[in-house]
Amino acid sequence: MIEIEYIVKDSNGNERLRTADKKVADAYDRVLENAERLAQLLRADQVLPSLPDADLEELTLYLARNAQNVERVLKGKAPEREAVDADPSPANRANNVAPIKAAG
Helix, strand or coil, rough: CCCCEEEEECCCCCCCEEECCCHHHHHHHHHHHHHHHHHHHHHHHHCCCCCCHHHHHHHHHHHHHCCCHHHEEEEEECCCCHHHHCCCCCCCCHHHCCCCCCCC
């Protein structure tokens, strides 16, 4: 029996995911790459300069995982909550984020 396993590592060589599903591995690799780009942007522009690296990583991974909803919000539309809440896995950290209350 032949079994193929995909291992996704971050840019530091740390293993982040093991899976037999190539699509899942590719999708997670894209999330990691996008999160790294976001972190570089935020650090280069001195946004939240005192934010610890672990918190920056959690923030950028959340933004990368929820890119479609972030894009919707930037276009002035409401996020699709069902899409975020549908995945209860530890990879989806939507439950750790408090909703923004409307002003007024």
